Amino acid sequence: MNNQTDSQTEGLREQGELEIQSRYRLIEALSSSERKSRQRVEKLQEVVFETDAQGRLLFLNKAWETLLGHPLEASLGQPLTAFVWEEDRAQLAHCFTCENFDHCLEGNSCTEREGTAHPLSPDNAGDCMHPGPLNDGEIRFTHADGSPVWVSLSSIRIDKNLRLGILHDLMERKQAESAIQRANDKLEVRIGERTAELRAANAQLLQQMQERQRMEQELQLAHKLEAVGQLAAGIAHEINTPMQFIGDNVHFLREAFDDLLGLIEHYATLKDTVRKGGDGLALLAAIEAAEASADLDYLREHAPRAIERTLDGISRVCSIVSAMKVFSHPHNDKAPIDINAAIQTTLTVVRNEYKYVAEVDTEFGDLPLVPCHGGDMNQVFLNLIVNAAHAIEAVQESGDDLGHIRIRTSYEDGLVVIAVSDTGCGIPEAIRHRIFDPFFTTKEVGRGTGQGLSMVRTIVVDKHGGSLNFDTEIGRGTTFFVRIPIDDKALSTAVAS
Incomplete structure (x- = not known):
């Protein structure tokens, strides 16, 4: 009987030892896995942090010191919001009270999302509208030297009392964006200056074009008048020729008119003599002599032609003068x-x-x-x-x-x-x-x-x-x-x- 009892006891003892060894190996494996995970986390360039339900820091990797310059030991236990840039602090502190942290962090209303109620009471739910959105989780932290550091913040709730988050350095991108913005500002200024220069140049060019058009018009007119000047002798000749026969015809008509006036006087004398009962036959000889002197047959033939030639000459002169006026x-x-x-x-x-x-x-x-x-x-x-x-x-x-x-x-x-x-x-x-x-x-x-x-x-x-x-x-x-x-x-x- 005693032998049987001892045998059972020995079996239980061996089984217990095996369980202890198994648990020990499990603990060792878990510890090794945790050490490896910690080592991997420490090697990350991104900041990895853990906070409790109140937002106090429970864990930080070495990237925290590299990125922000704050010692790890002094940072642990501090609220994460204590390291946030003052202008962004209220926003992040508000979001830490929200069940929908990421949704809130992106600038959305966090009073209700997919049926999840905000932990604040209904009476102050309106206060959950945060003071201005962050840009898709982009936020500024404060470096140990007091300068702002732009990061991208991502976070996930592990359980009721634990939140895991990552900070990704955005400084290079922000500096590049800032450089681009400065370049754009300079470019806009330069474009404005260049636009003003082009407007001034355009106005000057327009003025020069107007001046050139004016000079071209004057040059054309001068050339036209020069051409007229070169033609002046010919034009004078063209005018002089009709003027010569106009003059000859006018002289002929004046002489003919004088002869006709003399003849008319003889006719008037004859008229008066006959009216008074005198002898008009005595005057006929004088009238016939005056008619012969005036050569009435010649006048009847040539006077109308002289008048026509004179009118034609005047017409030609008027035509030339009119043409010159129109041309010039x-x-x-x-x-x-x-x-x-x-x-x-x-x-x-x-x-x-x-x-x-x-x-x-x-x-x-x-x-x-x-x-x-x-x-x-x-x-x-x-x-x-x-x-x-x-x-x-x-x-x-x-x-x-x-x-x-x-x-x-x-x-x-x-x-x-x-x-x-x-x-x-x-x-x-x-x-x-x-x-x-x-x-x-x-x-x-x-x-x-x-x-x-x-x-x-x-x-x-x-x-x-x-x-x-x-x-x-x-x-x-x-x-x-x-x-x-x-x-x-x-x-x-x-x-x-």
């Missing part, structure tokens, strides 16, 4: 003009330049009124006609027949087309690309300034959106084509061409 008058604004009439006016002004070297044929088409600067277009026609006359004169020898200048106008696809042709020398191929360059000329000094065709191109292309080109053949002549648009569609076509 500046037109600053666009207005609808009759292109055919403008060409005819220019032909009147420039007649003396071509009448000795060429005959002019005109073939005017049925044109609509063209919105343009009338004075500028007169300048275009003058330059082209004078150039045509000079080109013909360059190949014309003494005794040759007159050359031909042909001017045609037509209306094609919204464009008014003016073609000026001559039977002159043509344009050499070597200089064709330069004929529209300012101050380029092949004429002798005093004959041309090299501004004629350059100005034609400026007026037609730049001011009216038209086109200017030419066909030429050496020894046969040249034709210049001017195309002026009269609507927006035609303008686009002209620009494209």
Whole structure:
């Protein structure tokens, strides 16, 4: 019996020892696991902390000292909020009282979320609206040196009395953001300064453009008046010729009028004599002599012709003066003009330049009124006609027949087309690309300034959106084509061409 009891006792003792050994090994394993976990936590760059229900620090890893500079031993047991930047402290302290810590920390209302009641009483639940949201858990802590340290705070409740959290250093990102913000601020300032500079430059450029336009208008007017000046002798001759036969006719008519007055006096004497009962036959001889002196048959034939020639001469002079007035008058604004009439006016002004070297044929088409600067277009026609006359004169020898200048106008696809042709020398191929360059000329000094065709191109292309080109053949002549648009569609076509 005793042996049996002893055997049972020994078995229980051995079983107990095995259980103790097993528990010891379990404790060792748990301790080893905890040590390894602690070692891993200590190696983390993020701050790992544990707090109790009141927010007091129960655990901190070494990253706490690295990030914030506060000693671990002095920090443990202190409220986590004691290390928070003062302006963010109220927010974090409030959130620690909230069941929904993370939801509250992100700036949301924490009075109720998914049916979880706030631990505060219903009477002060309104106070749970915290004083301003944190930016998705971003908060400032206070470094031991007093400077703020931006961190991202994440937390989870382990149980009723324990909360585990992590602080992630955001200083590099915040410094980068701050640097970017400073750069943006500087950039905005620079953009503002540059914008002001550009506005000033734009205003100055606009003023210069206006001044340039004014100078171009003055230059064109000066060139036009210079052309008129160069044509002055010819124009004077054109006026002088009709004035000469007007003068001759007026002298003839004055003498005829004097003879008629003498004859009328004889008639009056005869009338008085007959009325008084005198002998009128004695006066007939004197009347017949006066009639013979006045040569009434000659007067009947030539006086009407003299009057017609005088009126025609006056009309020609008026036409020239009117053409000069129209040609020289500046037109600053666009207005609808009759292109055919403008060409005819220019032909009147420039007649003396071509009448000795060429005959002019005109073939005017049925044109609509063209919105343009009338004075500028007169300048275009003058330059082209004078150039045509000079080109013909360059190949014309003494005794040759007159050359031909042909001017045609037509209306094609919204464009008014003016073609000026001559039977002159043509344009050499070597200089064709330069004929529209300012101050380029092949004429002798005093004959041309090299501004004629350059100005034609400026007026037609730049001011009216038209086109200017030419066909030429050496020894046969040249034709210049001017195309002026009269609507927006035609303008686009002209620009494209």
